[in-house]
Amino acid sequence: MSWLFDPLQHAFMQSALLAAALVGVTCATIGVYVVLRRMAFIGDxxxxxxxxxxxVAYLFGWSLLGGALAAGLASALVISWLARREAIREDTAIGIVFTGMFALGVLLMSTQRSFRDLSQMLFGNILGVTSIDLLLIAGVALLVVAALALFHKELELTSVDPLYAQIVGLSPDLVRYALLFLLALTVVVGIQAVGVVLTSALLITPAAAAALLSNRLPRMMLIATLVAVGSGVGGLYASYYFNVSSGAAIVLACTACFGVVWLARAVLAPR
Amino acid sequence: MTDARFPYGRKGHVPPVMGAPALEARAVCVAYPGASRPALDGVSLCVPVGAHVALVGPNGSGKSTLLKAAANLLPLRSGELRVYGNPPGACHHRVAYLPQRSRIDWRFPITVRGLVTTGRYVHLGWLRRPGPRDDDAVADVLDLLGLSALAERQIGQLSGGQQQRALLARALAQEADLLLLDEPLNAVDAETRAIVADVLAKLRRQGKTVVVATHDLGRLESDFDGALYLTAGREMPPPPGAFVGVPVGQHRA
Known part of the structure; x- marks a missing residue:
């Protein structure tokens, strides 16, 4: 059993495991709505x-979370403004804004000599989370899970039948913006774990696996959480023992879970 | 009867104006953006409280548009529309609307009972969860529409007629006073037709007001008090020999 407990002697592994579990819970629960509402593209x-x-926040020494949130919210606003008159479809607007912003980020990074620090943003640095990061991740996890529980009725109704929601006075747009805000927060903590490029995997893959196994929403959230937390812990152990990228190992563990579920269903499901 | 502490919508729940008809339209014009002619062109209608009225006409005659405007889904270009004496949307909980083609995501993980329960949400508002009274109301309408045995199924596993009944069940669960039903009998099976006829009869006994858009002229006399005939967005005189009943349109006494 020493292989299981050895890594836990290191403080950085304890923090990383805790962070992976919290990020897993957050991404998996909101990820179920991302998958059900076909928001995978906007999550990415x-x-x-x-x-x-x-x-920009890194270069000026500002709070990384503040910089991330500002950029995320600004992009969400520009996207909805561009798509507002239907001259441009929403997915096209998202494509334009996200590639432009990403290119701007890479351009800014390339002006710096210490490219290595910044590459952690692309691929995550869960082994370097500080206690302030952990506190932040825990806060976002609590907020997202609490909001999803408190507004379950409204999220459910606007997802199933936005027209009926509108008739009874519940604005589907309001719920959508609230969900986007929570998604932006989730993505910011997801970046801590697996980086910009792979965050959407944590949102989508566990939820997609759960959707294959259940057609009840609470059970889907539970299964997705088990997959995401399990993959987070498993990926970190793999990274510890085989000295591979922790972010990539976590995402591949999620992908493997999805693959197993997919195969099991294909083999066991009655034709 | 609505006790939401934090109701949906800014207007909240306005009480009905005493003595006002359930639905009143005066020279209503509605136009869809980009359309060459208005979908409704000067239509007037008065539906007294408790009446059952049919809107009759071919596709594109404006029946659905009138119901959508009454449900506050479309803005008027001109004219006036009143629901219990108030502008449309001032009392969401009093008005139930059954669209002809819903935009429901039938693959969403929700049971038939869950879908029907969403009809109670307008009474709950933000933060309140359905209670025993809501559960009872839902169980009653599931029973009435013959869906009790299917209540725990995911909604995508229903047939077309059963889905239509589930939507009618949700409209009934809302316990509205005015029901706007758009082609409730379009493309449904015989069982659903019989059940819908029973439901309409029950609503009449309860004194509920019902406006139905239909092209099914066969049973109008027995099911309705009056009829409005529409063609190309305007009221037409009734075809010779057609059911008239109580006058409800422009030429009423």
Whole structure:
């Protein structure tokens, strides 16, 4: 059993495991709505648009979270403004804004000599989380899970039947913006774990695996959480023993879980 | 009867004006953006409280548009529309609307019981969860519409007629006073037709007001008090020999 407990002697591994579990819970629960509401593309886009905010905050010594949030919210506003008159479809607007913002981030990064620090933003640095980061990650996890529980009714109704929600006076747009805000927060903590490029994997893959196993929403959230937390812990152990990138190991663990579920269903499901 | 502490919508729940008809339209014009002619062009209608009225006409005659405007889904270009004496949308909980083609995501993980329960949300508002009274109301309408045995199924596992009944069940669960039903009998099976007829009869006994858009002229006399005939967005005189009942349109006494 020493292989299981050895890594726990290191403080950085304890913090990383805690962070991976918290990020897993956050991404998996909101990820179920991302998958059900077909928001996978915007989830990925939000992660990418945050890069210039992170870089600028890093260069000026501001709070990384503040920079990330500002960039994420600004992008969400520009996207909805561009798509407002239907001259441009929303997915096109997202494509334009997210690639532009990501390119801006890479450009800013390339002006710096210490490219290595910044590359952690692209691929995450969960082994270097500080106690302030941990506190922040825990706060976002609590906020997201509490909001999803308190506004379950409204999220459910606007997802199933936005027209009926509108008739009873519940604005689907209001709920959508609130969900985007929570998603932006989630993406910011997801970046801590697996970086800009791979964050959407934590949102989508566990939830997609859960959607194959259940058609009840609470059970889907539970399964997605188990997959994401399990993959976070498993990926970190793999990274510890085989000295590979922790972010990539976590994402590949999620992908493997999805693959197993997919195969099991294909083999066991009655034709 | 609505006790939401934090109701949806800014207007909240305005009480009805005493003595006002359930639905009143005066020279209503509605136009869709980009359309060459208005979908409704000067239509007037008065539906007294408790009446059952049919809107009759071919596709594109403006039946659905009138119902959507009454449900506060479309803005008027001109004219006036009153629901219990108030502008549309002032009392969401009093008005239930069954669209002809819903935009429901039938693959969403929600049971039939869950979908019907969403009809109670307008009474709950933010932060309140459905209670025993809501559960009872939902169980009653599931029973009424013959859906009790299917209540725990995911909504995508229903047939077309059963889905239509589930939507009608949600409209009934809302316990509205005015029901706007758009082609409730379009493309449904015989069982659903019989159940919908029973439901309409029950609503009449309860004194509820019902406006139905339909092209099914066959049973108008027995099911309705009056009819408005529409073609190309305007009121038409009734076809010779057609059901008239109580006059409800422009030419009423």
């Amino acid at each position: 886009a939000l992660a990418h648009t945050i890069l210039p905010g992170l870089v």
